[in-house]
Amino acid sequence: xxxxxxxxxxxxxxxxxxxxxxxxxxxxxxxxxxxxxxxxxxxxxxxxxxxxxxxxxxxxxxxxxxxxxxxxxxxxxxxxxxxxxxxxxxxxxxxxxxxxxxxxxxxxxxxxxxxxxxxxxxxxxxxxxxxxxxxxxxxxxxxxxxxxxxxxxxxxxxxxxxxxxxxxxxxxxxxxxxxxxxxxxxxxxxxxxxxxxxxxxx
Amino acid sequence: xxxxxxxxxxxxxxxxxxxxxxxxxxxxxxxxxxxxxxxxxxxxxxxxxxxxxxxxxxxxxxxxxxxxxxxxxxxxxxxxxxxxxxxxxxxxxxxxxxxxxxxxxxxxxxxxxxxxxxxxxxxxxxxxxxxxxxxxxxxxxxxxxxxxxxxxxxxxxxxx
Numbered sequence: 238x239x240x241x242x243x244x245x246x247x248x249x250x251x252x253x254x255x256x257x258x259x260x261x262x263x264x265x266x267x268x269x270x271x272x273x274x275x276x277x278x279x280x281x282x283x284x285x286x287x288x289x290x291x292x293x294x295x296x297x298x299x300x301x302x303x304x305x306x307x308x309x310x311x312x313x314x315x316x317x318x319x320x321x322x323x324x325x326x327x328x329x330x331x332x333x334x335x336x337x338x339x340x341x342x343x344x345x346x347x348x349x350x351x352x353x354x355x356x357x358x359x360x361x362x363x364x365x366x367x368x369x370x371x372x373x374x375x376x377x378x379x380x381x382x383x384x385x386x387x388x389x390x391x392x393x394x395x396x397x398x399x400x401x402x403x404x405x406x407x408x409x410x411x412x413x414x415x416x417x418x419x420x421x422x423x424x425x426x427x428x429x430x431x432x433x434x435x436x437x438x439x
Numbered sequence: 440x441x442x443x444x445x446x447x448x449x450x451x452x453x454x455x456x457x458x459x460x461x462x463x464x465x466x467x468x469x470x471x472x473x474x475x476x477x478x479x480x481x482x483x484x485x486x487x488x489x490x491x492x493x494x495x496x497x498x499x500x501x502x503x504x505x506x507x508x509x510x511x512x513x514x515x516x517x518x519x520x521x522x523x524x525x526x527x528x529x530x531x532x533x534x535x536x537x538x539x540x541x542x543x544x545x546x547x548x549x550x551x552x553x554x555x556x557x558x559x560x561x562x563x564x565x566x567x568x569x570x571x572x573x574x575x576x577x578x579x580x581x582x583x584x585x586x587x588x589x590x591x592x593x594x595x596x597x598x599x
Contacts, residue, residue, distance in 0.1 A: 314492035314558075315523045316531045318482055319551040322593040361485060361592050386530050394519060394535050396490060396559060402532030405525060419529065423552045426595075 282306070282414045283382040286343065286375060289355040289368035296414050303338045303437065304410040307422065308385050310346035310401045311358045318362070320405060320422035323429070325363035330430045337412075337437045340366045345387035345403045347376045383408060411436075473500030474577065478597040479587040481558070484565040491515070491565045493556035493573060493587050494597070496548045499541040506538040506578035507547065514571045516560035523552055533557075538578065551595065565589045 282296040282304060296304075307324060309317035321342060328335045342359050344350035347370055350358075355368030371379070380387055385404035392400045406419040407429075417436070420429050474497060481493035491514075499505050510518040522536040536554055541547050549555050556573065558565075565571070567589055574584045590599050 312489050313533070314482075314490040315521070315533060315551055315555045316525075318492065318592065319595060322595045325593050326595070358485060363593070386528065388532075390532060390534075392534065394517070394559075395533075396488075400533055402530055404529050405531035406529040421529070422531075423595075 280382070280384065280416050282410045282416070284343075284369070284375075284379040286369040286371040286379065287352045289352050289359055289370070291352055294367070294369060299339050299341075300414060301412050302336075303412060303433070304408075304414070305338055305340045305433075306343060306383065306408045306410065307341070307405075308343050308345050308380070308383070308387065308403050309405070310344055310403070311350050311354060312346065312396050313401065316405050316422060320407070321359070321362040321366065323422055323424065323426055324366060324407070326426040327429045327433070328363055328365050330426060331433065334434060334437055335365065338433060341369055342366055343369045343376070343379060343383075345376065345380070345401050346389075347371060347373050349397070409433075474498070474505065474575075474581060474583055475500055476575065476583060476585050479573070479585050480594065480597045481556075481565050481571070481587050481589050482594055483567040483589050483592045484561060485592070487561040487564050491558035491561055492551075493558060494549045494551065495556075495585070495587070496546055496550075497541060497575070498546045499543055502543050504540055504542050505581075506540045507575060508538045508578050509576040510556055511574040511576065511582075512556075512558060512571065514562055514565070514573075515558035516562060518556060518558050518573070520549070520554055521557040522554050525552065567591050 285293065285295045288294045305324060305327075307320050309320060311317070324340045328338070328340060331338060340363070342355070344355065350368075350370050352368070352370050355370055359366050359368035370376070385408070387401055387403040390400050390402050391398065405422045407422060408419055409417045411417050420432075477496045477498070479493065479495035481491060484491040497507060507520065510520060512518040520536040520539065521533050523531055523533045525531040531552075539547050539554065547554065570586045570588050572584050573587050574582050576582055590597075
């Protein structure tokens with residue numbers, strides 16, 4: 238287990254308090270994870286997965302860089318291409334500062350999204366984005382440590398008879414692997430760029 | 440916009456005679472409503488194995504409500520309108536949409552993160568720079584065929 242640093246959040250805490258209130262009022266719809274877990278003071282990225290080139294990657298391989306993490310699946314026609322397009326545009330706009338940020342796309346659909354399937358998908362959006370997959374139990378563990386939610390939903394009209402519900406927010410981690418904040422997948426890329434620049438330059 | 444029915448027909452006829460693709464908008468006078476479709480676009484697909492997505496806006500310039508009830512497209516053996524919903528926890532999921540009612544003077548948008556045309560069982564890939572026909576089906580029996588331009592896979596809206 239990695240060392241847990243105490244991080245003071247300031248604005249994030251306020252945002253978390255607001256979403257916690259919303260969350261408490263709407264949580265009677267079934268099992269869902271909180272977008273920013275109001276109970277958690279901090280958490281550290283923790284995973285071991287296989288990237289779309291076949292290399293094993295762990296969170297520790299990305300220490301020293303900011304990680305921008307997006308969970309999704311390749312058969313998703315709306316949210317996931319939009320999210321990946323947002324990330325690709327953010328990376329474009331960051332220019333040389335982009336080398337301080339590693340975007341990661343982690344599948345929640347390991348049955349279909351093998352590393353080689355991701356190799357034909359993720360780089361189409363941007364060469365810098367790394368697709369990560371693994372056996373279902375590894376994906377499950379990863380989702381738990383990232384405090385994100387995903388679920389297979391039977392849907393007769395979807396390819397292979399199912400679709401996936403999943404947390405669509407991006408998660409940002411600092412160079413020590415500590416969770417910092419979320420961004421929405423359809424956020425204006427320029428706003429994310431401005432925020433990232435301030436943090437990278439800080 | 441066109442002032443009169445005659446103007447509209449004239450413009451449409453001219454466009455058709457000249458073979459213009461009418462890619463940016465299309466309109467048709469149905470029995471009870473003006474239906475104006477604008478800003479159609481689709482995202483390029485990677486091959487044909489995964490569903491494609493297309494977007495557009497529909498305005499009802501008539502005096503009666505009308506509903507968008509379905510889609511048909513030669514390029515897809517299974518075209519339907521789906522809706523993405525994101526709850527307050529940031530969890531997104533997708534399901535087939537019910538009929539979408541457009542009030543008189545109202546507009547609906549099929550856009551990323553909301554309604555979208557889900558094009559399953561693609562019969563050919565959606566190739567950036569090409570176009571394909573898509574037919575919108577309305578509750579009054581109107582069938583409106585529009586031409587959808589295919590943008591890059593990283594497009595976030597009709598402007599790319």
